[in-house]
Amino acid sequence: MTHALKQDEIGERNWQRLISLAELEPGSVKLVRVTGKQIAVFNTPDGIRACDNRCPHEGYPLSEGSLSPDCVLTCNWHNWKFNLNTGDNLLGGDRLRTYPLELRGDEVWVDITDLPxxxxxxxxxxxxxxxxxxxxxxxxxxxxxxxxxxxxxxxxxxxxxxxxxxxxxxxxxxxxxxxxxxxxxxxxxxxxxxxxxxxxxxxxx
Ligand code: FES
The missing domain is CATH 1.20.272 (Zinc Finger, Delta Prime; domain 3)
Known part of the structure; x- marks a missing residue:
């Protein structure tokens, strides 16, 4: 579940509790606020995924977007599409910030460390x-x-x-x-x- 980040380039990481697995049924999405950030967290067929809730285009909440079975997240405002596994933009322009996750017991934790x-x-x-x-x-x-x-x-x-x-x-x-x-x-x-x-x-x- 954890994305690869180079520890030595980032220094101390900022892990925060995101949500418990019990709150996130398969196929569901939740909006969670973590230290001032709005994070959309999805329980997808590929596993738990998290991204900025604000679309990088004009800020529509992506927790209200549409997720395909192959983990393509569509913003329903202007149809931009993102690979939720990587944050790559598939249709539109700007990348989407996705977050590294870690399972600790029955809780999902998120790494909100900013890149250097x-x-x-x-x-x-x-x-x-x-x-x-x-x-x-x-x-x-x-x-x-x-x-x-x-x-x-x-x-x-x-x-x-x-x-x-x-x-x-x-x-x-x-x-x-x-x-x-x-x-x-x-x-x-x-x-x-x-x-x-x-x-x-x-x-x-
Ligand atoms: S606000 Fe998301 S595509 Fe425009």
């Missing part, structure tokens, strides 16, 4: 690359928000956008380059307005 900063940063940057390649502007906006929440340099996204796009210039400029300096100025003039800062970053790319 560098691994989370790299995952966001990789996803931004995919979003640029797909011209998926809503996904770009979500990944920028994740980058900011991570505490990374928000201007990394501008560097990434330039690095991704400069070789395409022979095919024409986008309006983003022309407006970038003004958006950065607006960003710097509104350092306490988190929403506006996010808009500035998204519009810059």
């Amino acid at each position: 900063y560098q691994q989370r940063y790299t995952a966001v940057i990789d996803s931004l690359h995919d979003a640029f390649d797909d011209y998926s502007y809503d996904r770009i906006a979500r990944e920028i928000a994740r980058l900011v929440r991570l505490g990374a340099d928000p201007f990394d996204v501008l560097r990434l956008a330039i690095d991704w796009s400069w070789q395409k210039m022979e095919f024409g400029w986008t309006h983003a380059y022309a407006g970038m300096a003004d958006w950065i100025t607006l960003y710097q003039e509104n350092r306490r307005n988190e929403e506006l800062k996010l808009v500035c970053l998204v519009e810059s790319v």
